[in-house]
Amino acid sequence: MSDHTTNTMNLTLHVWRQKGPNATGKLETYEAKHISPDMSFLEMVDEVNETLIKKGADPIAFDHDCREGICGMCSQVVNGVPHGGQDRTTVCQLHMRSFKDGDNIFIEPWRARAFPVIKDLVVDRSALDTIIQAGGYTSCHTGGIPDGNALLIPKPEADYAMDAAECIGCGACVAGCPNGSAMLFTSAKVAQLAALPQGRAEAAVRVNAMTEALKDCGFGNCTNHYECQASCPKGVDVKFIAKLNREYLKALAN
């Protein structure tokens, strides 16, 4: 670190602090000093937390796990954009080189009625699990491991399903949506399973159950702003929402 002192930057953070679910929170200001451009965004927050702990203050609570962009735990709205706005990048993979000395950085939690704040930047995203539990699975008996080519799936369909399966369940789509809707998340699972023979059988039941769960969890309705796709760190496409709508209409005809 000491070799890089000439390159380091000093930043001013404005961070949402909230002691508990029912406490009123507010933005607090912190100085982040001597930050290396090679640090990740979360490492930068770790540094600030070190100084807070040394002062005997409560460190900033935030969610994280893999720190390599695959688990979907990290969840911070940075300067008004979920995950900070770098294309296809989770906030744990965002690096401080995309900021410059003297920058002001606003850090807020995901905001939606369905995602209540637990503490500071940590929100409860179990509503997404509730949606998956409502139908994001196939209930056929798969038996032992089948032969690789026993069930033929054309390459374009497999690719389509894989693109939908890229969703890591982070909830950035909800955080970015002006309606607090989880439509992109829900549609990714509906589309992935509807595109594959194993999931096709229950497609109608699934789309009804999952969209009902979405509503019951307190998410809003999609009005096709497409903020979700722009916020998604995995580039999940709104074409899957059109697919969900299609599946819903097909289910009506059933």
Next chain:
Amino acid sequence: MQILKSVVGRKVFMAITGQCMVLFAVVHLVGNSSIFVGPDGINAYAKHLHDLGPLVWVFRAGLFALVSTHIFFGVQLTLENSAANPAGYAVKRQLKATFASSTMIWTGITLIAFIVFHLLHFTARTLPGVVKGVDALGRYDVFTMVVTAFKNGGISCVYLVAMAALFLHLSHGIQSFFQTMGWNTDKTQCSISMIGKAVAFILLAGYAVIPISILASALIK
């Protein structure tokens, strides 16, 4: 019924009713353009419509059902959506949402206010200053009524503001219809969005040219 509570089902109702109103707006524009043929054009067109008799009322009932369904779900969904996102951010940067997509409820309310005004103005003809005459052939003189009205700058302004609201509403609404109906993919998205904006613009230009040309010719004289 599940569909009347569903997050998708209610959107489908909005989309279909909205799109039917777009079709109405296109037909209405074509009909109105007969004003450029002169008194014979639009007065004859109006007479043909009124000669349909009871069919006119069937048509009006249909339109009323479309507008009410659209407004009912529009208001209901908008209220639910603001409840689902109550806190808001201290700093928020929109990435994809547009002015048009964020103001659907406001342009919609402008449109219903305009529809009421427009019906009182040219259909019921109960607003003050409306010229209610007949032409040489004994038909309603729609031509004189419209031309006299639009020579008034204030009235023309009301119509132009309403058409601007219609343009904004449809520049988001038409592409939204295709997405809601599931008739969209990543490959069609861009062109559908362009076509939607183009249709919205044609409606704006087509409707706006009527008051503008009447005002302009009044000013030149």
